[in-house]
Amino acid sequence: xxxxxxxxxxxxxxxxxxxxxxxxxxxxxxxxxxxxxxxxxxxxxxxxxxxxxxxxxxxxxxxxxxxxxxxxxxxxxxxxxxxxxxxxxxxxxxxxxxxxxxxxxxxxxxxxxxxxxxxxxxxxxxxxxxxxxxxxxxxxxxxxxxxxxxxxxxxxxxxxxxxxxxxxxxxxxxxxxxxxxxxxxxxxxxxxxxxxxxxxxxxxxxxxxxxxxxxxxxxxxxxxxxxxxxxxxxxxxxxxxxxxxxxxxxxxxxxxxxxxxxxxxxxxxxxxxxxxxxxxxxxxxxxxxxxxxxxxxxxxxxxxxxxxxxxxxxxxxxxxxxxxxxxxxxxxxxxxxxxxxxxxxxxxxxxxxxxxxxxxxxxxxxxxxxxxxxxxxxxxxxxxxxxxxxxxxxxxxxxxxxxxxxxxx
Numbered sequence: 001x002x003x004x005x006x007x008x009x010x011x012x013x014x015x016x017x018x019x020x021x022x023x024x025x026x027x028x029x030x031x032x033x034x035x036x037x038x039x040x041x042x043x044x045x046x047x048x049x050x051x052x053x054x055x056x057x058x059x060x061x062x063x064x065x066x067x068x069x070x071x072x073x074x075x076x077x078x079x080x081x082x083x084x085x086x087x088x089x090x091x092x093x094x095x096x097x098x099x100x101x102x103x104x105x106x107x108x109x110x111x112x113x114x115x116x117x118x119x120x121x122x123x124x125x126x127x128x129x130x131x132x133x134x135x136x137x138x139x140x141x142x143x144x145x146x147x148x149x150x151x152x153x154x155x156x157x158x159x160x161x162x163x164x165x166x167x168x169x170x171x172x173x174x175x176x177x178x179x180x181x182x183x184x185x186x187x188x189x190x191x192x193x194x195x196x197x198x199x200x201x202x203x204x205x206x207x208x209x210x211x212x213x214x215x216x217x218x219x220x221x222x223x224x225x226x227x228x229x230x231x232x233x234x235x236x237x238x239x240x241x242x243x244x245x246x247x248x249x250x251x252x253x254x255x256x257x258x259x260x261x262x263x264x265x266x267x268x269x270x271x272x273x274x275x276x277x278x279x280x281x282x283x284x285x286x287x288x289x290x291x292x293x294x295x296x297x298x299x300x301x302x303x304x305x306x307x308x309x310x311x312x313x314x315x316x317x318x319x320x321x322x323x324x325x326x327x328x329x330x331x332x333x334x335x336x337x338x339x340x341x342x343x344x345x346x347x348x349x350x351x352x353x354x355x356x357x358x359x360x361x362x363x364x365x366x367x368x369x370x371x372x373x374x375x376x377x378x379x380x381x382x383x384x385x386x387x388x389x390x391x392x393x394x395x396x397x398x399x400x401x402x403x404x405x406x407x408x409x
Contacts, residue, residue: 038306039260039303039306040260040306040307040308040341040382040383041253041260041261041262041300041303041306041307041308041339042144042260042261042262042307042308042309042310042378042379042382042383043249043253043261043262043263043264043296043307043308043309043310043339044144044170044172044173044262044263044264044309044310044312045263045264045265045266045289045292045309045310045311045312046126046129046130046170046172046263046264046265046266046312046313047265047266047269047289047311047312047313048122048126048265048266048267048268048269048313048314049122049267049268049269049270049271049313049314050122050125050269050270050271050313050314050315050316050317050329050330050333051269051313051316051317051333051334052072052271052275052282052316052317052327052330052333053111053112053316053317053332053333053334053365054069054072054073054316054317054319054365055069055072055073055074055092055275055276055277055282055327056091056092056095056282056286056334057085057089057090057091057092057109057111057334057347058073058074058082058089058090058091058092059088059089059111059351059354060074060075060076060082060088060089060090061087061088061089062088062351062353062354064353064354064355065354068319068320068354069277069319069320069321070320070321071277071321071325072275072276072277072321072325072327073277074090074092074093074277074278075278076090078278080093080278080279081093081278082278083095083096083099085099085102085109085347086346086347088347088351089109089111089347089349092277092278092282092283092286093278093283094278094283094284094286094287094290095286095287095289095290096290097290097291097293097294097297098290098293098336098338101293101297101338101344102344102345103345104344104345105343105344105345106338106339106340106342106344107293107336107337107338107339107342107344107345108336108337108338108342108343108344108345108346108347108348108407109334109335109336109337109346109347109348109349110334110335110337110347110348110349110369110371110374110404111332111334111347111348111349111351111369112332112349112350112351112352112365112366112367112368112369113332113333113334113335113367113368113369113370113371113374114315114316114331114332114333114367114369114370114371115128115129115314115315115370115371115372116128116134116135116370116372117129117135117136117314117315118331120315120329120330120331121136122270122314122329123136124136124137125314125315126171126314127171128314129172129312129313129314129371130142130143130170130171130172131143131171131172132146132172132372132375132394132395132396132398133395133396133397134396134397134398140171140174141171141174141175141176142170142171142172142173142174142175142263143172143375143394143395144162144172144173144261144263145162145172145173145174145175145176145177145179146175146176146177146393146394147379147383147385147390147394148161148162148173148175148177148261149175149176149177150385150389150393150394151383151384151385152384161177161178161179161180161259161261162177162178162179162180162259162261162262162263163179163180163181163182163249163252163253163258163259163261163262163263164179164180164181164182164262164263165181165182165183165184165236165245165248165249165262165263165264166181166183166236166245166264166265167183167235169181169263170263170264170265172263173261173262173263180259182248182249182252183245184236184241184244184245184248235267236264236265236266236267237266237267237268237285238268238288239284239285239287239288239291240288241266241288242266242288242289242291242292243288243291243292243294243295245264245266245292246264246291246292246293246295246296246299247295247299249262249264249296249299250295250296250298250299250300251299253296253299253300253303253307254299254300254301254303264292266285266288266289266292268285269282269285269313271317271326271327272322272324272326272327272328273324273325273326274324274325274326275325275326275327289311289336293309293311293336293338296309296338296339297338297339304339304340305340305341306340306341307339307340307341308337308338308339308341308342308378308382308408309336309337309338309339309342310335310336310337310374310375310378311335311336311337311338312335312371312374313333313335315329315330315331315333316330316331316332316333316334316364316365317329317330317333317364318330318363318364319354319359319363319364319365320363330360330363330364330365331360331361331364331365331366331367332352332360332364332365332366332367332368333365335371335374337374337407340409341382341408341409342407342408342409343406343407343408343409348369348404348407349368349369350368350369351368352365352366352368369404370401372395372398372401373401373402373403373404374404374407375395376390376394376395376398376401376402376403376404377403377404377405377407377408378407378408379394380403381403381407381408382408387403390403
């Protein structure tokens with residue numbers, strides 16, 4: 001795992017270590033609408049470390065871009081040209097799958113976006129991003145879980161509830177609504193004989209734990225059958241790890257009795273040193289993200305038409321390059337959206353410009369869109385949550401933040 005540039009304090013460390021528990025209670029979300037024959041899926045991917053939005057989705061037509069971002073700037077020409085999007089913005093060449101979805105109007109981008117947080121601490125920024133609060137340290141539940149907890153009851157009973165992917169449960173999906181955890185294998189999978197022996201021991205000593213083990217083994221069989229490499233090398237912060245995690249999660253989301261809401265967190269996006277632009281470290285990470293999106297598209301199958309994926313990060317990075325050919329903590333960045341449920345083929349941006357007077361504190365992309373407006377749009381138009389619930393329960397105190405209109409088909 002790539003280390004972030006600031007260590008978590010004891011309270012944050014305890015919170016992180018508290019994740020990963022497996023729950024398996026019955027829950028009845030309103031996912032299938034009989035009248036519309038819809039069965040929506042929502043996937044939230046958190047990029048931890050702060051994504052350089054200017055090297056992911058470049059404003060190549062902005063007259064100040066190339067000079068400001070220097071050797072990290074993308075270009076429509078050269079050995080590794082960026083992928084044109086709309087005449088003003090272009091995509092990092094490491095993301096051809098996303099570019100294809102964009103052309104098919106199944107992917108969109110929101111640029112110059114940020115949470116309400118402005119102080120550039122990774123851990124506080126991630127707390128705000130995932131909790132849905134206006135500031136850090138206010139709750140220990142995430143906006144996605146709170147949304148699940150208040151979904152209207154419907155005619156579809158899901159045997160598995162929200163899905164947390166990874167060794168620890170992302171804060172965004174922790175809370176009162178039941179969830180189940182799954183992580184790609186980093187060691188060889190236990191054989192049937194060992195699994196049955198452990199299960200027999202649990203059944204004799206702790207029946208409730210035995211039930212959870214049965215449920216977990218069932219999940220792992222569904223997800224693991226899709227793995228191209230039964231032992232994942234590295235973690236979920238590697239390109240292979242991102243794709244492997246998505247392959248397994250997609251299989252679970254595609255299952256008839258599987259989850260319909262999932263959260264993943266990919267580490268390693270803190271690019272202070274040797275970031276690279278069209279090639280290099282950041283491009284490798286973006287390639288991993290691209291592969292993960294492709295794995296969801298392929299693995300979910302026919303349900304892709306009812307799927308929305310949102311990719312977000314805690315904040316952006318500086319427009320200027322630092323002395324180690326990287327970028328420092330910034331503010332405005334990008335959010336990616338993909339899926340058959342997304343009204344795509346668009347870069348949504350109230351673009352602030354990159355002239356010095358237009359930068360945030362003379363160093364960062366000025367945020368012009370509140371990231372909560374993206375999340376609210378998905379929860380309202382894709383999952384059917386009412387505006388009042390979004391303003392008061394899911395994102396408390398956010399009545400002034402309106403959902404982006406027309407984000408979902």
